[in-house]
Amino acid sequence: MLNSDAVLTTSVVSDRINALQEPQTIAMAKKARELMAQGVDVINLSFGEPDFETPQYIRDAAKKAMDEGYTKYMPVPGYVDLRQAIADKLKRENQLDYQCENIVVSTGAKQALANAVLSLVNPGDEVIVFAPYWVSYEEMVRLAEGVTVTLLGTLENDYKVTAAQLEAAITPRTKLIMYSSPCNPTGAVFTRQELGSIVEVLTQHPQIHVIADEIYEYINFVGEHVSLAQFAEVKERVITVNGFSKGYAMTGWRVGYLAATKQIAAACEKFQSQITSGTCSVAQRAALAALEGGRTSADEMVAAYRRRRDLVVEQVKEISGFKTPTPSGAFYIFPDVSAYFGRTTPAGTVIHTATDLALYMLSDAHVAAVTGEAFGAPNCIRFSTAAADEKLREAFRRIKVSLDKLV
Incomplete structure (x- = not known):
């Protein structure tokens, strides 16, 4: 008897869709959510999303628009x-x-x-x-x-x-x-x-x-x-x-x-x-x-992002295997982590790639980040800094502890 799923995959779904890759930012976020659903305290630094609420005046305008018939x-x-x-x-x-x-x-x-x-x-x-x-x-x-x-x-x-x-x-x-x-x-x-x-x-x-x-x-x-x-x-x-x-x-x-x-x-x-x-x-x-x-609310958020950038840069300096320039904008830090390639986890798994390291940090440190392979830079990992200060401090504390276990 034919496997119906196999038939759908090979004969119904187009080649262009089969050729597409799921964004690894979304894939890592899914893995993080799966762990969180199991009760694991995961700090998710994989998504590029501001942690601020939309400013109130913008939300008020949306409510007004509905009342005015913009439907x-x-x-x-x-x-x-x-x-x-x-x-x-x-x-x-x-x-x-x-x-x-x-x-x-x-x-x-x-x-x-x-x-x-x-x-x-x-x-x-x-x-x-x-x-x-x-x-x-x-x-x-x-x-x-x-x-x-x-x-x-x-x-x-x-x-x-x-x-x-x-x-x-x-x-x-x-x-x-x-x-x-x-x-x-x-x-x-x-x-x-x-x-x-x-x-x-x-x-x-x-x-x-x-x-x-x-x-x-x-x-x-x-x-x-x-x-x-x-x-x-x-x-x-x-x-x-x-x-x-x-x-x-x-x-x-x-x-x-x-x-x-x-x-x-x-x-x-x-x-x-x-x-x-x-x-x-x-x-x-x-x-x-x-x-x-105007830009008042945006400028207030940018001030917070700058502070977090500086906080994370200081944290990363404590991790000898991370090499990174100081970001000039956005809310990410993107260190080269290749110094850890070839090292072995406490479970005996060899870290060959940035993907391996990102998965190890998720499972051991419970910090979610995205492999640089997704961004065309296979020696790197992306961490979002769009998170509260205390979460960022705790995330990089955990990361340092986990990386120190590698031999």
Whole structure:
């Protein structure tokens, strides 16, 4: 008799779905929840989610929107007043000139990224991805049947890819570049000078577009945030992606956006119209209130993230096998842990990879983190610092105790 599950796996589910990988951030969070369900006291540093509540004025705006009847279908690219507010924000804070027609509001920045990739990439096109990268970039390229070309920044350069690396990787098939700044998972921030060097390369290759993921824009500890689209030489080829999840602690509201040329924005709107249509009406009104309310709440959260960053950096200094630069933004720390490869756990298991080490820390220290393999950096592990101070102290105390057991 045929196994029905096997039949479903091999003959019903498409090849593109079978080829996709589950994000390891989600996989590790699942493992952590399974242990917690068994009564284990797990400190979960695997998820990139602010631990703050959405500011009250934003929640109040959502309640008001429901009472005012914002419960119907909305325009696919977003309400005009929200898109105008986004355009105004980009002008005010990023010195970028866009109109409503250049803006597409999506169900989270993740959808904005996917819209752009699937609107630009043809089968066989090469997409250069700066690594360490956010886990979904490579899978989005895979869905578009593109070819990912990974460029890994060095620890000595704060994990940032250089212009020379980029120049060496470009081929006639290169269609797109993807990167984030501030970076998930490293917290690295590209300076104006570094981006200027990249622009010099791009001016020699006019066929290449760039997706600049700026979702962590507000969580910046070094001052100036530079958008690649500020460089006039490449502005028409840059798709700037941002959203409300991180800066306004609105992860569950799922509102993101992109800014691009009219042609690319129209393509993304066309694609989105066949997938989800417009983003939740109430969430859009909340996003509008967030922009109208200014950056005070965001700045307060950033002050807390900076304090936690400093706390964790001090804790990591006590762990001799962790090597890491001080993050300049976002809310992660991303140490190189390769010093522990080849060591043996008390149970006799050899640690061969960062994945092995992450699983050991989960089982022994009861701290959940994500292997760097998920981010294109197999020697590293990502820890979120978006947790209360006392949890962070306890997490790294446990980690040090567990790592000291390895021989």
